[in-house]
Amino acid sequence: DAMVIQNPRYQVTQFGKPVTLSCSQTLNHNVMYWYQQKSSQAPKLLFHYYDKDFNNEADTPDNFQSRRPNTSFCFLDIRSPGLGDTAMYLCATSRDRGQGNEQFFGPGTRLTVL
Amino acid sequence: AQSVTQPDIHITVSEGASLELRCNYSYGATPYLFWYVQSPGQGLQLLLKYFSGDTLVQGIKGFEAEFKRSQSSFNLRKPSVHWSDAAEYFCAVRAGNTPLVFGKGTRLSVIA
Numbered sequence: 001d002a003m004v005i006q007n008p009r010y011q012v013t014q015f016g017k018p019v020t021l022s023c024s025q026t027l028n029h030n031v032m033y034w035y036q037q038k039s040s041q042a043p044k045l046l047f048h049y050y051d052k053d054f055n056n057e058a059d060t061p062d063n064f065q066s067r068r069p070n071t072s073f074c075f076l077d078i079r080s081p082g083l084g085d086t087a088m089y090l091c092a093t094s095r096d097r098g099q100g101n102e103q104f105f106g107p108g109t110r111l112t113v114l
Numbered sequence: 115a116q117s118v119t120q121p122d123i124h125i126t127v128s129e130g131a132s133l134e135l136r137c138n139y140s141y142g143a144t145p146y147l148f149w150y151v152q153s154p155g156q157g158l159q160l161l162l163k164y165f166s167g168d169t170l171v172q173g174i175k176g177f178e179a180e181f182k183r184s185q186s187s188f189n190l191r192k193p194s195v196h197w198s199d200a201a202e203y204f205c206a207v208r209a210g211n212t213p214l215v216f217g218k219g220t221r222l223s224v225i226a
Contacts, residue, residue, distance in 0.1 A: 004157075042204060042216035043158070057213070090157055099146045099208040100165050105157035 003027070004106035006091050012112045013081055021076040021109045023091030029104070031097055032074040034066060035090040037108070043090055049074060050097050081113045116141040116207050120217035127195050128225055135190040135220050137205030145209040147188040149179055152202045152219075161203075164188060175199070200224045 005024045013019040023032065031050050035043035047056045049068040063085075065077040078085060088108045094101040117140045127133055139145060146165050150158040162173025169181040179190045188205060205217040 006157075040219075042218050045213045048213075092158075097211055099210055099212075102148075102160055102163065103214060105150075105159070107157045108155075110155070 004091055004093055004104050006089075006106040006109050008109060009107065010110050010112075012114060014114055015083060016080045019078050019081055019111065021078075021089050021091075021111070023074045023076070023106055024072050025091075025093045025104075026072070027093055027095075027104060028071060029093035029095050030071075031094045031101070032068060033092040033094070033103065034064075034074070034076050035092065036085075037088040037090055039087075046076070078111075081111075083113050085111065086113045087111060116145055116209050116212065116215055118205050118207050118215055118217035120203075120205055120220050122220045123218070124221045124223065126223040126225060129197050130194050133190075133192045133195045133199070133222070135203050135205075135222070137188045137190065137217060138186050139188065139205075139207045140186065141207065141209055143209065144181075144183065145207040147179075147181060148206040148208070148214070149173065149177070149188075149190050150204045150206060150216075151175075152204065154201070158204065161190070195222075195224055197224045197226070 007022045033048040034046045037043040046060045068074045090108045091106040092103040094103045119138045148163045149161040152158050161177045162171050164171050164181045172178050202219045204219045208214045
């Protein structure tokens, strides 16, 4: 089945220690998104890639970076995680950027910063 | 900018009872409207969406939603709730090329 895969599902890191989260997709979609979801809150968009074009949300901290080496993979890098970065990180894809395009979500990576 | 309000943070219903989850949006025109469900520790799954046409849309798992332009609402309904429906439900809107905007979610608990 076509899907969005996130690895690892659970990640524990220390304050200030860089961490990378991975997302892959078999849907061959053009757009890949990263959301941050803190406990009992709505998902918040961090950034997205439209093909190779990177689009950062205005309020995304500089501490968060992303890479998309090819169509299938997208990475979220947190350079110096703080305690406030503890959250679920959701990857999503869509065929295109238009408003009618459904986003398909992965299962998420739960990150804990100690 | 568009916004989404889900007035109910937590709802508890008995198994077999009917369910309605409320969603109100704020936008000048009719946006694209979505309902997602999130089981504990999982990602989001699309239940249904509304773009245009028939204002009553059917989704997966027996859910439906009705778009009411006059009330700026897109409420989610199910006639008979199952214990497996216990989850977090998010309403979301999108207009143009702006990001998908989620409501804060409604947590559904199902009791025997």
